[in-house]
Amino acid sequence: MISSKLLSRITFLLCSLFCFNSFGQSPINLKTEYLVNPVGLDNPNPRFTWQMNDKRMGAKQTAYRLMVSTDSLGLVQGKANLWNTGWL
16 A cells, blocks of 8 residues: 555656756646545555646646655656656
């Protein structure tokens, strides 16, 4: 089961990946298993979904990277000790 603390760190990572982007892109409607801020999940392979918020005409997402770590400071530095999809 994935804890809510771990999910909050995943959310933090997604925000940090997009919020500091120079083009102003940011993810919105972040969900895990179709839930906003889930307390716990029993799926060992949860589905993550989000929408892009970008004011530029024709803007689209071309890649993503999901990182999971027990250390939120490590995530900011690009270090994930539990899970790292790499750029997809």
